Amino acid sequence: MSIADYMAECLLHPAHGYYATRDPFGAAGDFTTAPEISQMFGEMLGLCLAQAWLDQGRPSPFALAEIGPGRGTLIADILRAIRAVKGMAEAAEIHLVEASPVLRARQAETLSGHRPVWHDRVEDLPDLPIFLVANEFFDALPIRQFERRGAGWAERQVGLSDGRLTPGLGPVTRYPALAARLDDTRPGDVVETCPALPAVATEIGARIALLGGVALIVDYGGWHSLGDTFQALKAHKPVDPFATPGEADLTAHVDFEALAAALAGAGAGVTAMTPQGVLLERLGITARAEVLARKLSDAALDSHIAAHRRLTHPSEMGQLFKVIASYPRGGPPPPGFDPLP
Numbered sequence: 001m002s003i004a005d006y007m008a009e010c011l012l013h014p015a016h017g018y019y020a021t022r023d024p025f026g027a028a029g030d031f032t033t034a035p036e037i038s039q040m041f042g043e044m045l046g047l048c049l050a051q052a053w054l055d056q057g058r059p060s061p062f063a064l065a066e067i068g069p070g071r072g073t074l075i076a077d078i079l080r081a082i083r084a085v086k087g088m089a090e091a092a093e094i095h096l097v098e099a100s101p102v103l104r105a106r107q108a109e110t111l112s113g114h115r116p117v118w119h120d121r122v123e124d125l126p127d128l129p130i131f132l133v134a135n136e137f138f139d140a141l142p143i144r145q146f147e148r149r150g151a152g153w154a155e156r157q158v159g160l161s162d163g164r165l166t167p168g169l170g171p172v173t174r175y176p177a178l179a180a181r182l183d184d185t186r187p188g189d190v191v192e193t194c195p196a197l198p199a200v201a202t203e204i205g206a207r208i209a210l211l212g213g214v215a216l217i218v219d220y221g222g223w224h225s226l227g228d229t230f231q232a233l234k235a236h237k238p239v240d241p242f243a244t245p246g247e248a249d250l251t252a253h254v255d256f257e258a259l260a261a262a263l264a265g266a267g268a269g270v271t272a273m274t275p276q277g278v279l280l281e282r283l284g285i286t287a288r289a290e291v292l293a294r295k296l297s298d299a300a301l302d303s304h305i306a307a308h309r310r311l312t313h314p315s316e317m318g319q320l321f322k323v324i325a326s327y328p329r330g331g332p333p334p335p336g337f338d339p340l341p
């Protein structure tokens with residue numbers, strides 16, 4: 001089977017899938033995400049959404065939406081931050097796109113006191129202006145990998161050999177969708193595609209173009225994907241992605257060029273891709289960190305300072321993670337972002 005089919009089964013199989021069966025986050029889990037590191041991440045994104053909401057004339061009601069909400073921590077931090085803006089929390093209907101029943105239950109706990117509505121797909125979101133966040137969602141979407149052979153491509157696959165899952169290669173074929181990649185690759189190079197990404201991003205862009213709103217998409221990756229970025233994490237360590245199917249988190253870098261193309265193709269405005277650390281600094285994370293630090297001492301203060309550094313420093317998450325925003329074309333981009341050059 002293709003790497004994409006393998007990823008889909010490993011992550012979301014109803015009985016054995018990684019996300020379908022567990023809460024994978026935190027020190028006791030397999031990986032930690034930005035909202036689990038510090039409340040400041042969600043607060044900054046919340047204030048960014050709030051400014052965009054004000055810029056767009058305070059639409060009411062609107063959908064405060066998240067795709068792939070994990071434990072619900074990010075949306076909870078956003079909800080707390082937007083309470084500072086009169087009328088915004090009251091106008092917000094919370095809509096969560098989540099595939100995992102285990103994580104839906106966890107999100108319900110985190111958001112007790114609110115009335116979130118869950119959906120299986122972005123297409124099912126209500127027809128309202130959407131103020132949407134996605135953190136480490138697109139990296140969980142299945143990817144296909146192709147190795148260049150001459151002027152053709154062999155797809156990387158996984159098969160069974162002596163009772164073990166083993167990587168292999170399909171036949172060399174000319175894929176029309178990869179024709180343009182013959183210009184920037186050499187034989188032996190690997191390129192990745194994410195078949196589900198264009199449809200999800202197009203749906204988001206079309207809604208923003210038609211109904212208004214903004215999308216903040218945060219993930220690790222870059223502009224114009226090249227090379228093998230498929231990885232498995234278990235207990236915070238890289239492992240062989242074929243060793244324990246359904247037991248490790250499988251991800252790949254997100255191609256922001258493909259995200260931008262789909263959002264723009266749907267008629268929405270798109271910002272330049274911005275490193276996470278730069279965006280958080282522009283949104284005022286240092287000022288917020290100083291305020292929070294005043295109430296802390298000893299180990300709690302040390303861990304707060306470490307969390308700030310982890311989110312923003314170029315040698316930690318600050319440079320590896322990127323952010324892109326989509327907004328109504330012709331309007332101002334959300335704060336902290338530059339328009340696409």
Ligand code: SAH
Nearest residue numbers: 019033068069070097098099100135136140
């Ligand atoms: N945003 C959270 C969690 C990131 S992990 C955080 O930053 O902590 C990825 C999330 O996306 C999980 O909630 C997972 O269950 C969900 N997910 C993965 N694939 C999905 C799909 N195809 N449809 C809907 N949700 C999905």
